[in-house]
Amino acid sequence: MGDSLRAELAGPRGRVLVIGARKTNEVLLAHLSHAGFQWVITEDLGELxxxxxxxxxxxxxxxxxxxKATEALEAIRQDARLRELRVLADLTRTRSEVLRKLPADDWVRNLEELTTRLDTALRERRLMARTRNRMERLLEITQVATSSLxxxxILRLVVEKVGAVINADRCSVVLVEDSNSRTASVVATMEDPGLSLDVDLARYPELRRALETRQQVLVEEAQRDPLMAEVHPAMASLGVRSILVQPLVCxxxxxxxxxxxxxHGTEGFNRDEQEFAQAVGAALANCIRNARLHTSLKKKRDELELAYVExxxxLTDANRRLKDLNRLKDEIIAVCSHDLRAPLQVLLGHGRLLLEGELDEMQKQSAEAMIRQGRKILGLVESLLERGKGDVARLSIEPRVLDVSVLCRESVSELSILSQERGVALRAEAPERMxxxxxxxxxxxVLQNLITNAIHHAKNAGQVVVRATRLVRPDGDVARIVVQDDGKGIPPEELPLVFDRYRSGAKAGGGTGLGLAICKEFVELHGGEIWAEAPPEGGAAFIFTLPLAHEVQRAVQNLPNKExxxxxxxxxVEDEPEIAAVLVEVLRSRYRVDVARDGAExxxxxxxxxxxxxVMDVFLPKLDGLDAAVALKSSSDTAGIPVILLSAHQGVADKVRALNLGAVDYMSKPFNAMELLVRTERALKLRKEETELERAAPAVRRSGNDAVTGLYDRRGLLLRLDHEVGRGRRYSRPVSLAVLRPDRPVANESLVGVPQVIRARLRTQDILGHLGDGVLAVILPECNVEAARNAIGRLLPDVEKQTRMEYRSAVADVSHDSDPVERILERLGAPAPVPRL
Structure with missing residues (x-):
């Protein structure tokens, strides 16, 4: 070890590192040995x-x-194990100014004070070590107390760590149920980790006092403290010296x-140990309280789960009883419906007999009206029978091609007697065939409910008008039917509510409102819309729209048949092999037949x-029949192929939707072979007639569609916008309009694929238009401005990537804007309309 020299251990007083030469410090070293210090000396700083x-x-x-002294102090401060020690400067041999100015912790001026200075340094070190140890244990206890154990x-680990810091022969955690408890439970103890027992607080006065006062109790001398007088004999046999009780309060x-x-100790609990017990008690109390809360919550959860099961x-029993009652109700409805049909058939039979006899014009009209109304009641009975089928209790309709103008005139004619009785003029204005x-x-x-309602609320000697007009839309024309009276009208706040089921109001006349609710249901099943308005001239107007059939289907009815x-x-296209085999077997007698197993194929x-x-099934793997039909109709090379849809589902919406989306026919499974051949022949005949019609006249692009992108043009967009704004205002729903404008005009070839990119980001109901030069407009029904901005912000990067142009966007709420939509478009940055030549 070079010049270093170790002394033999002379006692447990402490260890001192001396930096200096041995020869010049013999007296100092001898004094250290005599005082009981262990020392080691070196003057080589590299050995430190x-x-x-x-x-x-x-x-x-x-x-x-x-x-050398300055260098030694710098070396000490740089060593991680020495920098925390107390450094003393030795001035016993010299009064050097360097040592006097040395930034040491203390100075030793003579040998007599050396021992005192070292003892002070050692006490400080031991105190710091104990304090660090307690802080580390307290941190460990806090971590354990907040763990998921x-x-x-947790309590077992806590008593172990407390026992390692405080020199106690017993360390236990005692729990009580409340402050009035006479007993307590020992749940963890250092001597026996698995011990758990109940103790009588009467035998532990110090514990009782701590629980009563909620203050720490220290018994320094158990044999002399008056508090322990009643248990002195027991304390003497155990040799108890001192007791510390820290209450757990949170x-x-x-x-x-x-x-x-x-x-059997000579020392009791010092101040540091008392403070340590207080800190441990706080952490432990919080842990115990949280554990009790968790147990209580768990118990409550178990009780709630049990209550939920019950x-x-x-509810299961109630549901079963409701099903039984519903079944009984269905049976009653079925019986009543069957019992109603018999007398209705008799009435209709006698009505037909009356018509065959000699009647004047008035009697004939009355008999015809009786037969029509009887047939209507019979149809309602049939609907009631369908409702009595149980879970499939939905109204069903049988779609066929109708003229809505004829329906309006017939309904007015049937109710003319009622209007005459009430002195109301009733007329129909339906000049066009639709x-x-x-x-x-x-x-x-629907018409008779609305007309009857209007007659009841018209003025005395007033009038009711039924108007049927065609409303042109880019996505298909609709019939617009208005039933208007001149009565008191409907309060504005009730307009959106008059179709609610079982709601009574001014227009409902205090009734249940079922008639209007049924009208709404029937109109929506046909893909239409119904609402009420308050005309400026007074009264009330009930308006509904219905989608019209395709123009081609009407135009080709009179074309000649060419074989x-x-x-x-x-x-x-059928995924079930058995049904596909039957279809092929029936059709191949007249046609060449190919088979595909799913919609995509x-x-x-x-x-x-x-x-x-x-001939395609509706429910197919990969791509269903309705989507496949739409895909065929949206492509120019397959739009002319007629489609017959098949389905075992008896739902109304599918049937109407299939016919309105371009399918020429719809058949339910199981189907009749002869009916399939008849409908197939009719569809093929229709295809031939359409082909000849296309050859006879050049195709003209439908007004309202953009030739470049296939989207709505300015005219088509404005028509749809007017429609959506009107609907939004009727039902108090927002409608937003967004305009996307490029930094410069976009070439037509750059717009290829843009509609598909945008539609991938938009909802199905959102409407897209191209206003020219790459300027795009989006109508977002039932969407406020903030949501519209978010939607447009998400699709802008895709549009810019597709067109390689930078776009700016502007959004406005058009449902509450009083400006005309043309001005709103211009305000958002849309280009002005191109003037017509």
Whole structure:
């Protein structure tokens, strides 16, 4: 070890590292040995790290002189194991100014005060070590107390760590139920981790006092303290020296106590140990309270789960009883309906007999009206029968091609007697022929309900008008039917509510309002819309729209039939092998038949082989029949292929939607073979007539559509915008309009693919238009401005990537804007309309 020299251990007083020469410090070293210190000396500063590791000194004495002393202090401060020690400067041999100015912790001026100075340094070090140890243990206890361990494990670890810091022969955690408890439970103790027992507080006065006062109790001398007088004999046999009890209180709730005891010792609990017990008690009390709350919540959760199970069982029983009652109701409805049909058939039979006899004109009209109304009641009975079928209790309709103008005139004629009785003039204004696909009986009921309601609320000697007009829209024309009276009208706040079921109001006349609710249901089943308005001239107007059938279907009805010698090709798209085999067997007697097993394959085959007809199931794998039909109609090379849809589902919406989306027919499974051949022949005939019609007249682009993108042009967009704004204002729903404008005009070829990119980001109901030069407009129904801005912000990067242009966007709420939509478009940055030549 070079010049270093170790002394033999003379006592447990402490260890000192001396920095200096041995020869000049013999007296100093002898004094240290005599005082009981273990020392090690060196003047080689390079040995300091090794000596600090091996000797582990409690203090450092710098006995070097001059520059060597300054270098020694710098080396001490740089060593991690020495920088925390107290450094003393030795001035016993010299009064050097360097040592006097050395930034040491203390100075030793003579040998007599050396021992005192070292003892002070050692006490400070031991105090710091104890304090650090307690802080580390307190941190560990806090971490354990906030962990996810069970409470028993937490308490066991806590008493172990407290026992390692405080020199006690007993460390226990005692819990109580409340402050009035006469007993307590020992749940964790250092001597026996698994111990759990109940104790009588009467035998532990110190514990009782701590729980009563909620203050720490210290018994320094158990045999002399008056508090322990009643248990002195027991304390003497155990040799108890001192007791410390720290109550566990959290948020004014008494939970228990931390109990510490020292037996057969010479020292009791010092101030540091008392403060440590207080800190541990605070952490432990919080932990115990949280554990109790968790247990309480868990118990409550278990009780709630049990109550939920019981409630579920009750609801299940109630549901079963409701099903039984519903079944009984269905049976009653079925019986009543059957019993009503018999007398109705008799009435209709006698009505027909009356018509066959000699009647004057007035009697004949009355008999015809009786027969029509009887048939209507019979149809309602049939609907009631369908409702009596149980879970499939939905109204059904049978769609066929109808003239809505004829329906209006017939309904007015049937109710003319009622209007005459009330002195109300009733007339129909339906000059144009408008064909649609719908259920004649249900639409009759809608008209008669609205007309009857209008007659009842018209003025005396007033009038009711039924108007049917065509409303042109870019996505398909609709019939607009208005039933208007001149009565008191409807308060504005009730306009959106008059169709609510069982609601009574001014227009409902205090009734249930079922008639208007049924009208709304029937109109919406046909894909239409119904609402009420208050006209400026007074009274009330009930308006509904219905989608009209395609123009081509009406135009080709009178074209001549031309046969062809070539056998037509039919593509069957069906995923069930048995049904596909039946279809092929029925159709191949007259046609060439191909088969596809799913919607995607059927669409691909139709595009490649261009069949004359597609017979397709609605519910198919990969791509359903409705989507496949839309895809065929949206492509120019397959739009002319007629489609017949098949389905075992008896739902109304599918049937109407299929016919209105371009399918020429709809058949329910199971189907009749002859009916399938008849409908197939009719569809092929329609295809031939359409082809001849296309050859006879050049195709003209429908006004309202943009030729570049296939989106709405300015005119088409304004028509749709007017429609959506009107609907939004009727139902108090927002409608937003967004305009996307490029930084410069966009070439037509750059817009290819833009509609698909935008539609991938928009909702199905959102409407897209191209206003020219790459300027795009989006109508967002039922969408406020903030949501519209977010939606447009998400699609802008995709549009810019597709067109390689930078776009700016502007959004406005048009449902509450009083400006005309043309001005709103211009305000948002849309280009001005191109003037017509």
């Amino acid at each position: 790290p090794l000596l600090a590791e091996s000797s582990r000194p409690d203090a450092v004495l710098v006995s070097a002189t001059g520059k 069970e409470l028993e494990d 948020q004014d709730e008494l939970l228990g106590a931390l109990f510490l005891r020292i037996s 409630r579920y069982r009750e 064909m649609l696909i719908g259920d004649e009986l249900k639409l009759h009921e 062809t010698t070539e056998q037509p090709r039919v593509l069957v 059927g669409l691909a085959r139709a595009r490649s082989s261009k069949p004359d007809l597609v």
